Amino acid sequence: MKPEELKPEELEVTVDGLMDGLRADLERLAAIPSIAFPGFPPEPVHEAHDLLVGLLRDVGVERVDRIDLPDTAPVIFGEIPPPSPDAPTVLLYSHYDVQPPGDEALWQSPPFEPTPIEGGLRARGIADDKSNVIAHLGMLRAFQGRPPVGIKIVFEGQEEYGSPFDDYPPTDAARFACDAMVIADLGNLRPGTPTLTTGLRGACEVVVEARTLEEPRHSGEFGGAAPDALLALLKALATLHDVHGDVAVEGLRREDWTGTTYTEDEFRSLAGVRDGVPLIGSGSLGERLWSGPAITVIGLDAPSVEGAASAVVPSARAKLNLRFHPQQDPKEAQRRLVEHLRSLKPFGVPLTVTPGDTGPGYEAVTGGPAYRAALAALKEAWGKDAAYVATGGSIPLVNGLAKAAPGAEVLLFGAQDSMCNLHAPNERVLFSELRNTVVAMCAFVREYAAGFEAGGRS
The missing domain is CATH 3.30.70.360 (Alpha-Beta Plaits)
Known part of the structure; x- marks a missing residue:
């Protein structure tokens, strides 16, 4: 059976066989303090860049370019041509820089020493966003570098501090032209709940x-x-x-929020609200937080x-x-x-x-072939229907990429979850979320390619 023909049962077996290697590469990447903030040494950022370039070439990405923009860390751009003229092209985005660790006394282990925890690993940046970088690589490995769609890879190196890349894509639109893009800089509402983010405030x-x-x-x-x-x-x-x-x-x-949201107990725990202190505002949490x-x-x-x-x-x-x-x-x-x-x-x-x-905020268009393929893929990976959420945070690059490829469907999902402590002490990622994200990305490109072959573009 060709890799691009992987059925659900073969796909899960394939991804499970890749997990040890993906974990090892995630540990290598997370051990690099790739902080692109002023005052931090630039060498670790370039070390992470070089590691990822090598991993992309190892998986068969022949074209790997470096985009150097003023006052920013290098952006990795890779490309795999479509396997046929009528196959779609999918752009994959994530970033390899991380937040500073903050007060290291609040960490239960050194922030750049990936440490096993129950069901996962703890380190700065291991969820945001190095888990998603590795998830993209896992999809490419599952298809042995020959996915059933064309691929464009964008691994940014200065997302956390902010960079000209937020505004750059529309100035080089041909480079970023695609039919759909997977922005993997977020994840699930809670572990075990497949989640599509459809809006950004x-x-x-x-x-x-x-x-x-x-x-x-x-x-x-x-x-x-x-x-x-x-x-x-x-x-x-x-x-x-x-x-x-x-x-x-x-x-x-x-406006009213019609998607999924946190329970009040979940939100109080995530926000660290003290006992006896009420939440503010009225209406649903989704309305207060997202719409x-x-x-x-x-x-x-x-x-x-x-x-x-x-x-x-x-x-x-x-x-x-x-x-x-x-x-x-x-x-x-x-x-x-x-x-x-x-x-x-x-x-x-x-x-x-x-x-x-x-x-600006962003609201994704839903209902197209890529969106339908993503829903099917998330259900295949987690065994349940996807939840719909928004996020109160802004991701400016989404608008930049969407302007560069205005006809492309934008999908936001990934291996993080709301309880992973991103930007906080003791950040962690769960292997179950990473594994299922790789399965979902593989199933997505398979289903999306099949939909195109069947005339699913409309």
Whole structure:
């Protein structure tokens, strides 16, 4: 039997036979501290790059290019031509750089020493996103480098810090042209629940400032009449939410969420909500987290409690992060927040409101042949129907790749899960999720190719 003809039972046997090698390669990759942030040495990033280039060539990817853009780590681009003129092409994305480990005292084992845990491995970046890099390689190995579709491989080296690659793909559209793309930089809602992510909230930032006095003044002599800048700012910030904790800024889009979501107990555990503290907002968790807005005060310039003087505060400012509906225009969402703040004069004090960066959300088109193939593949791998979720985080490169290939279907799934501690201490990946992701990717390209042969493009 040819590799491209692998049926479900043969496919599972094949992938199971690859798992020891995939685990070994994941450990090798996760042991490299490939942190592309300023202040960290660049050599480990290039070491991870070179390791992956070698692994791609070993599996039969003859064309492996290096894309060097200004002020970023190298992007790996590989290509396998379609096996026939009427076969589709699938672009596979993941990234090989990782977050810094943070406070290493909070780790149960050194962050760059992959350590066995029950059912998996612990290390920084082992889930986000090196597990997905290895899942792509596992699919190619299962087909012995000859999958039934054309393949374009994009392994980015500076996704976590941000790079020009987010905007680059549309400037080189021919390179990224494809019929479907699998963006593997996320994963399942929970272990054992196959999950397709269909939406990403957008994001923007706004700084708001109150200035009232030339300098601090004694609170006993002047307090009660002299305008306190911090009180004015806090009064303004309090208008951003209603009594339930829902965002009260007019014009920010909010809709019912009809997909799957967390249970409240799951979410409380994931968020680390203290016992006795309620969640904020109303409606379903999916609506609060994914199809509605959220405003967070992410920074506050004000006198600290430690060493505070008995004085009226002359100035204070806050930095706000707004997350908004995947389909809302980012400039409109930001404008709504800016207009709301500028309309306020708490205690008669004018506010200075400064718009910051914006990033669009994304909502995938569903129902096409690649989407149908992905649903079948996820069910084959996990033995149950896929859940539908969105994510409150932004992945700017999705929009960049989607603009480069505007006709391509975009699929977001992978080997992570919401409980893997990505960006946190003790990040881990489960072998069951990695194994099933490899099976799902193999089944996806098989089903997608078959659908094309049967006229499934429409």
